[in-house]
Amino acid sequence: MKKNILITMGDPAGVGPEITVKVLSSLKDPPYLPIVVGDVNVLKKAIVMLRKDLKIKEVTLPFKGEYAENEILVYPLSDLKNIEFGIPTIEAARESFNYIVHSVELIKSNLASGVVTCPVNKELICRSGKDFTGHTELIAELCNVSSYVMMLLGATLKVSLVTRHIALKDVPKYLSYENVLLTSEITYKALQRDFGIRCPIVAVAGLNPHCGEGGLFGEEEERLIRPVVRHLREKGWDIRGPFSADTIFYRAKNGEFHAVVSMFHDQGLIPIKLLHFSDGVNVTLGLPIVRTSVDHGTAYDIAGRGSADHRSLEMALKVAHEILCNREVSEKGWSLPT
Missing domain, CATH: 3.40.718.10 (Isopropylmalate Dehydrogenase)
Structure with a gap:
């Protein structure tokens, strides 16, 4: 039926x-x-x-x-x-x-x-x-x-958001190790359960230009994001990054990653809208x-x-x-x- x-x-x-x-x-x-x-x-x-x-x-x-x-x-x-x-x-x-x-x-x-x-x-x-x-x-x-993730997707790109509808100036204070970890975990598991990808590859974007250049432009990558990636890789999950936002979506679109974890709304939605303005889909994971x-x-x-x-x-x-x-x-x- x-x-x-x-x-x-x-x-x-x-x-x-x-x-x-x-x-x-x-x-x-x-x-x-x-x-x-x-x-x-x-x-x-x-x-x-x-x-x-x-x-x-x-x-x-x-x-x-x-x-x-x-x-x-x-x-x-x-x-x-x-x-x-x-x-x-x-x-x-x-x-x-x-x-x-x-x-x-x-x-x-x-x-x-x-x-x-x-x-x-x-x-x-x-x-x-x-x-x-x-x-x-x-x-x-x-x-x-209480734990869920917004994913936007098209035929060539899937993007999950750590933060959603908040002011850009508030993004750094809302980012935390726990939020990045939760979004990455839910995304990875959803790629398996919901999209049938047995061994997903998930890339995590940085927040700052060039992933902060070792702290020169910001320290969120070293303090929050990289420790999450390290923790999940130690579990055997293929989580990679952080990667600079100016290259990560191009690499994902070309098939290097199954999904990207984005730190804030427009960082993730601009590439989705550019590639899939007419046929993009919003999925609630978790x-x-x-x-x-x-x-x-x-x-x-x-x-x-x-x-x-x-x-x-x-x-x-x-x-x-x-x-x-x-x-x-x-x-x-x-x-x-x-």
Whole structure:
């Protein structure tokens, strides 16, 4: 039986509904069963806007039916009447939050296998009365997980982040031996379990120019990062570095490493966006459930025009299915190296 993968529709006024319809209209007998968690009225509006010959089939879970190429399976959670694409509202933002929470609960109840999330508006969700800093943090909290990692990936590069959404001036004080160690460990284990790489090679980036030039430009490499690499190598893990950020991503892209551990947000996301602007994927590592996401925002400025690029969502679905299959193999098949 095919695994159910939920797609949260994202902010109803953004490009989420549009890219969802585009992807689902192009699928030809996928190896998984995509089910949209969202709003029927909004999806119908997107179908009309895109002039697609699609029907919507409302479902409950567990769903044991078959996939049909002219149907979109929808688990309806909201009933929005007056949503206009490109015009964000607090009501729509509140519903986008509910899509996420309900999807995680469905997976925890074994009614679905994984979730792919479309973009939401953090500011409006907070203004709706919800405590929300982002998908990653919310889903980790719902799963009772305190140790997790944000990875961004494309076909040629995988990057994990030690620090995420903090001011650049605060990065050095948030970096610690423990944070670098945890990110490196979770990344290494996820490459094995989630991506089926039995003996991963992980490169760790430095923080400062030229990795600090022996302390001339900063001491974080010698004080925090190199000791982590040394510790993990002593365990037999192929962790390398620290390497200067001006060369490490080029080397990874050319196949020398399976993933890079980056010290801060833009250090890792600039190369990902450069190489995979349209088809990058966000993956939360370290969760008991599978969660991937598009690597872009709500794009209100183009919502409703039919021009939104759906390739990131298409790739996020493929990656979610890949992770589900690899986890099944690792749990039932060969044992992972320690």
